[in-house]
Amino acid sequence: MSETTEPSDDKYPLRSVGRALDVLQALGAGSGNGMSVGEIAEAIGVSRSTAFTLLQTMVARGFVADTRIGGARLYRLGLTLVHLGDRAVAEMGITQIATPILQQLTDATQLTSRLAVLDDGYAVAIGRVDAPGPFRMTASLGRRELPHCSSVGKSLLARLPSEQVMAILTRLGMPRRTEHTLTSQAALIADLRETAARGYAFDNEEDNIGVVCVGAAVYDRTGDAVAAISVTCMKLGRSEDDLHQLGSAVRAYADRISLLLGGPAHSALPPLA
Amino acid sequence: MSETTEPSDDKYPLRSVGRALDVLQALGAGSGNGMSVGEIAEAIGVSRSTAFTLLQTMVARGFVADTRIGGARLYRLGLTLVHLGDRAVAEMGITQIATPILQQLTDATQLTSRLAVLDDGYAVAIGRVDAPGPFRMTASLGRRELPHCSSVGKSLLARLPSEQVMAILTRLGMPRRTEHTLTSQAALIADLRETAARGYAFDNEEDNIGVVCVGAAVYDRTGDAVAAISVTCMKLGRSEDDLHQLGSAVRAYADRISLLLGGPAHSALPPLA
DNA sequence: GATAATGTTCGGCTATGCAGAACAACGTTC
DNA sequence: GAACGTTGTTCTGCATAGCCGAACATTATC
Numbered sequence: 001m002s003e004t005t006e007p008s009d010d011k012y013p014l015r016s017v018g019r020a021l022d023v024l025q026a027l028g029a030g031s032g033n034g035m036s037v038g039e040i041a042e043a044i045g046v047s048r049s050t051a052f053t054l055l056q057t058m059v060a061r062g063f064v065a066d067t068r069i070g071g072a073r074l075y076r077l078g079l080t081l082v083h084l085g086d087r088a089v090a091e092m093g094i095t096q097i098a099t100p101i102l103q104q105l106t107d108a109t110q111l112t113s114r115l116a117v118l119d120d121g122y123a124v125a126i127g128r129v130d131a132p133g134p135f136r137m138t139a140s141l142g143r144r145e146l147p148h149c150s151s152v153g154k155s156l157l158a159r160l161p162s163e164q165v166m167a168i169l170t171r172l173g174m175p176r177r178t179e180h181t182l183t184s185q186a187a188l189i190a191d192l193r194e195t196a197a198r199g200y201a202f203d204n205e206e207d208n209i210g211v212v213c214v215g216a217a218v219y220d221r222t223g224d225a226v227a228a229i230s231v232t233c234m235k236l237g238r239s240e241d242d243l244h245q246l247g248s249a250v251r252a253y254a255d256r257i258s259l260l261l262g263g264p265a266h267s268a269l270p271p272l273a
Numbered sequence: 274m275s276e277t278t279e280p281s282d283d284k285y286p287l288r289s290v291g292r293a294l295d296v297l298q299a300l301g302a303g304s305g306n307g308m309s310v311g312e313i314a315e316a317i318g319v320s321r322s323t324a325f326t327l328l329q330t331m332v333a334r335g336f337v338a339d340t341r342i343g344g345a346r347l348y349r350l351g352l353t354l355v356h357l358g359d360r361a362v363a364e365m366g367i368t369q370i371a372t373p374i375l376q377q378l379t380d381a382t383q384l385t386s387r388l389a390v391l392d393d394g395y396a397v398a399i400g401r402v403d404a405p406g407p408f409r410m411t412a413s414l415g416r417r418e419l420p421h422c423s424s425v426g427k428s429l430l431a432r433l434p435s436e437q438v439m440a441i442l443t444r445l446g447m448p449r450r451t452e453h454t455l456t457s458q459a460a461l462i463a464d465l466r467e468t469a470a471r472g473y474a475f476d477n478e479e480d481n482i483g484v485v486c487v488g489a490a491v492y493d494r495t496g497d498a499v500a501a502i503s504v505t506c507m508k509l510g511r512s513e514d515d516l517h518q519l520g521s522a523v524r525a526y527a528d529r530i531s532l533l534l535g536g537p538a539h540s541a542l543p544p545l546a
Numbered sequence: 547g548a549t550a551a552t553g554t555t556c557g558g559c560t561a562t563g564c565a566g567a568a569c570a571a572c573g574t575t576c
Numbered sequence: 577g578a579a580c581g582t583t584g585t586t587c588t589g590c591a592t593a594g595c596c597g598a599a600c601a602t603t604a605t606c
Contacts, residue, residue: 028360310584
């Protein structure tokens with residue numbers, strides 16, 4: 001997985017600020033073993049001295065941590081970011097309510113479960129309970145994921161008016177991730193209709209071969225889908241029936257969260273506008 | 274809790290970057306309901322137009338999220354920060370190993386448990402498992418906390434050579450937080466000696482009246498205290514004996530994490546240098 | 547010990563980012 | 577419903593903050 005951090009064409013008002021953010025994203029995309037000044041400079045396309053100055057200011061504030069190792073310095077993401085990320089999640093409110101239910105869902109299914117919201121059209125996970133055991137299924141938080149090949153994305157899109165869905169899909173595109181990815185708006189909207197009817201969504205190897213996710217939406221007082229939850233598992237040896245059974249289980253847990261928010265269960269939803 | 278975000282005397286190389294980071298910290302310290310351009314401008318001490326430009330660049334990158342509400346705009350922390358915070362924690366490695374044990378500790382004690390490391394002398398939580406029930410004991414992640422009045426802080430300091438401890442204490446100061454806070458280096462070092470001997474540390478209403486924490490250090494292959502765990506509870510009606518019993522329980526769970534890291538249990542530690 | 551590969555500092559030119567004021571879009575009040 | 581106040585947004589010009597390249601310092605490598 002060689003993610004290249006593109007120097008994000010600085011057409012933004014504040015160049016130095018943009019570059020500072022580039023540094024953070026480069027460190028976030030990096031191998032995790034830290035980066036040297038030179039590496040960072042190259043990654044964001046500036047001179048070493050510029051990168052150095054950027055890093056200095058961010059280290060002073062705890063946004064970047066540095067560790068000297070002999071004459072060299074390695075830079076990594078600082079813990080201030082942990083704090084801000086935690087605050088950002090806390091401000092969303094849903095997380096505290098949902099996490100215990102996610103834990104129950106993971107206990108019941110032995111699968112990694114996630115909580116996600118729609119952000120600017122993207123599906124973004126804001127909570128997670130890892131499956132027991134050393135399985136290390138990469139479930140990162142806060143990363144923007146395309147909604148058309150994600151169970152939480154589809155759960156959330158399913159309750160949106162189709163003009164809005166089409167606007168989002170047009171804006172973000174529907175790139176093919178696997179041979180099962182739905183790449184036409186018509187196909188996806190048909191899938192969303194089914195999803196809305198049954199109350200749970202599938203990602204059937206549409207994002208990664210061999211991996212399936214099952215998601216269901218969470219509704220607040222106003223009946224809007226404000227979030228979605230999902231579980232992730234291996235396709236290997238699971239029948240259609242198994243997946244549908246999993247689906248109604250996930251939907252049941254989602255309904256429990258909706259209940260805590262004062263929202264309706266899926267079965268009590270008003271029809272789509 | 275009226276935390277004022279001081280405009281952090283811009284004596285840093287890059288002014289605009291420093292201000293951008295100020296904006297993030299202001300949003301993090303804010304009420305959580307979002308802030309307007311004007312509020313932010315005032316908080317960090319710049320003109321409205323400057324704040325506006327700063328916000329624009331950060332919104333474009335997802336570091337800040339904006340929500341229009343009528344003609345007004347409210348800014349809050351963006352989800353990109355969640356991603357970076359998650360990456361920062363993931364890069365520390367310990368978290369994945371420790372979290373299941375923290376969960377067990379919380380299950381066994383019904384108390385909120387935390388995992389923390391020493392960062393620049395400060396104690397910083399990087400993992401947390403909340404107690405069941407709606408108790409809302411504020412346990413924020415990633416915030417720098419003074420080590421002299423924290424059970425995790427004291428657990429970590431206890432295994433450091435006393436010159437280093439004194440250097441840290443001198444640098445950070447030992448402000449009085451409650452009537453029980455240890456405010457002299459001599460008193461704290463005596464406490465640390467006891468802590469090192471028994472393998473668990475107390476914060477006995479030293480940070481907040483009515484709240485006690487019990488912590489224990491986690492050791493890696495090299496025998497260094499790389500992290501510490503703790504539980505937090507109300508003082509109300511707990512005897513000395515109860516707390517010591519809790520202490521040896523926390524120590525036992527910390528030892529389990531050390532074991533997973535290939536490090537020694539507390540009882541197998543070499544004597545201090 | 548010489549060479550290479552870093553990290554760090556310096557200085558000068560330029561473009562950048564700053565503030566303040568003008569403009570626009572709302573909400574509010576009488 | 578019109579005048580006002582408030583807040584978000586754009587504009588413009590000047591000063592300086594920030595960028596690069598090159599020199600210097602430091603540490604690994606052979």
